[in-house]
Amino acid sequence: MNILFIHQNFPGQYKHLAPALAAQGHTCAALTLRVKKPAVWRGVKLIPYTIKGKSAQGLHAWLVDFETKMLRAESCYRAAMHLKDQGFxxxxxxxHPGWGESMFLRDVWPTARIGLYYELFYQASESELSFDPEFPRKAPELDRLRLRMKNINNMLHLQVGDLGISPTKFQASTFPEEFQKRISIIHDGIDTGIVTPNAGAQFKVNPNLSLSRRDEVITFVNRNLEPYRGYHVFMRALPQLLQERPKAQVVLVGGDEVSYGAKPPAGQSWKQIYINEVRGRISDADWARVHFAGRIPYDRFLSLLQISKAHVYLTYPFVLSWSLIEAMSAGVPIIASDTAPLKEAISHGQTGRLFPFFDADALVSEVCKVLENPEMAKTLGLAGRNFAKETYDLQNVCLPKQLDWIAKLADMEPGQVTF
Structure with missing residues (x-):
C-alpha cells in the first residue's frame, strides 16, 4: 500500500509505526514542516513543505488560533495537490489533525482511508475552566465560548477521518460521543526493553557532582517547567522536602518556555517566578542540593530516571506525558497528583502514590513515605514497571495494536463512517 503520514513535526507519534510499515514493504511518505529538503528516514520518504500566507490584521481574538490552522491546512492542501499531480x-x-494540516485531505484524495490521531478535545466545563484557582478566569463565561471556537478544528475533522486513535482513555473521553465511536485507545508505546532499571547508572549533574543509585535522588521532569504540569506545587513543597530529607538531591528537568496554558508576565518565566517565591525559605546549603538540568538528551534522561529514588509527576486534567510512563518502566516509585489522566496508570498504593494536586504538604508526606520505606519503594517500582510492560510496552502491546488499527483502516470503505 501507499501510506502517507502528515505531521508538522514528523515522526512525532509515528516514530515507531511509520518505520514498521515501511519494513513490511509498504511505500511510506511523510509531508512535514520539519525538514527543508527531501530525505529518507528509516524507509520513509520525507517531503518538505512550507506554510504560505500571512495572518490577517485586526482578526477577532477567538479566531487567531483557527487562522493559524487554516494557513497550515491550505499549505498542506497545496503540497498534497502537488504530490497528486506527480502521480502519488x-x-x-x-x-495528526492538531495543527490543522489534514483539514482538506479528503478533498485531494476522496478514496483514501484516513486515520487521525485524536489528542484532546478542549473542555469548557466549569470544573475544567476553574481547575487552578491561582489563575482565575476574568470572564469564564467568555472562556467557554472561546474554547468552543478552539474546537472548530476538531469538529471539522469529524467528516475527515474514517478511524481515530487516542493514547489514553482520559484523552479519548474528552471527545464528543460521535468521535468516540470511531476512536481506538492505543498508547504510542514505550520501549520497556530500553527503558529499564539499571543499578549501575550514573548522572553527571556538573563537573563536580555525579549521582548514582547510592544517592537519594528525587526527580521532576517536564518539557517545560510550568503550572499545567504542577511546577508551582512542586516548588512550594521544596522547602519542607529539603528539610525533611537532608541528604536528598533534587533534579528538575525542563525548559523555560510554555508548552501549555497561560504565558507568564512579560519578561519573566514560570521557572524563575516560583524560584523567587520559595528561595527565601531555603538555606544556601539546601539550595545547593537543587539542580535545574534544563532540557537534556534522551540517554541522560534515562540515566536520571534509573538513579531516581522517587519521581514526582503532576498534571492538570490534560494529556499524559510520555515521561511518566518512562519513569514507571525504569522502575522508579511514582508520586503523582490524583488528577484524572493519572488514574488509569497509577493505582494508589499499588503502582504508585497519589496526592491531591494542590496539597504540597501531602506531596512531601508521600515522597517521605516512599524514601523512608525501601520495601515499599521496591514494591511500587516493580509493580509500576510490570504495569508499564503489560499496558504500554511498544513491541509486544502498542505497536501490534497500531498495526492492527492500520489493517482495519485499510479494509474500510473511505468516507463511509455513519453515526
Missing amino acids: TPDIIVA
Whole structure:
C-alpha cells in the first residue's frame, strides 16, 4: 500500500509505526514542516513543505488560533495537490489533525482511508475552566465560548477521518460521543526493553557532582517547567522536602518556555517566578542540593530516571506525558497528583502514590513515605514497571495494536463512517 503520514513535526507519534510499515514493504511518505529538503528516514520518504500566507490584521481574538490552522491546512492542501499531480495516490493517510494540516485531505484524495490521531478535545466545563484557582478566569463565561471556537478544528475533522486513535482513555473521553465511536485507545508505546532499571547508572549533574543509585535522588521532569504540569506545587513543597530529607538531591528537568496554558508576565518565566517565591525559605546549603538540568538528551534522561529514588509527576486534567510512563518502566516509585489522566496508570498504593494536586504538604508526606520505606519503594517500582510492560510496552502491546488499527483502516470503505 501507499501510506502517507502528515505531521508538522514528523515522526512525532509515528516514530515507531511509520518505520514498521515501511519494513513490511509498504511505500511510506511523510509531508512535514520539519525538514527543508527531501530525505529518507528509516524507509520513509520525507517531503518538505512550507506554510504560505500571512495572518490577517485586526482578526477577532477567538479566531487567531483557527487562522493559524487554516494557513497550515491550505499549505498542506497545496503540497498534497502537488504530490497528486506527480502521480502519488495514497491508499491510507495517517495524520495528526492538531495543527490543522489534514483539514482538506479528503478533498485531494476522496478514496483514501484516513486515520487521525485524536489528542484532546478542549473542555469548557466549569470544573475544567476553574481547575487552578491561582489563575482565575476574568470572564469564564467568555472562556467557554472561546474554547468552543478552539474546537472548530476538531469538529471539522469529524467528516475527515474514517478511524481515530487516542493514547489514553482520559484523552479519548474528552471527545464528543460521535468521535468516540470511531476512536481506538492505543498508547504510542514505550520501549520497556530500553527503558529499564539499571543499578549501575550514573548522572553527571556538573563537573563536580555525579549521582548514582547510592544517592537519594528525587526527580521532576517536564518539557517545560510550568503550572499545567504542577511546577508551582512542586516548588512550594521544596522547602519542607529539603528539610525533611537532608541528604536528598533534587533534579528538575525542563525548559523555560510554555508548552501549555497561560504565558507568564512579560519578561519573566514560570521557572524563575516560583524560584523567587520559595528561595527565601531555603538555606544556601539546601539550595545547593537543587539542580535545574534544563532540557537534556534522551540517554541522560534515562540515566536520571534509573538513579531516581522517587519521581514526582503532576498534571492538570490534560494529556499524559510520555515521561511518566518512562519513569514507571525504569522502575522508579511514582508520586503523582490524583488528577484524572493519572488514574488509569497509577493505582494508589499499588503502582504508585497519589496526592491531591494542590496539597504540597501531602506531596512531601508521600515522597517521605516512599524514601523512608525501601520495601515499599521496591514494591511500587516493580509493580509500576510490570504495569508499564503489560499496558504500554511498544513491541509486544502498542505497536501490534497500531498495526492492527492500520489493517482495519485499510479494509474500510473511505468516507463511509455513519453515526
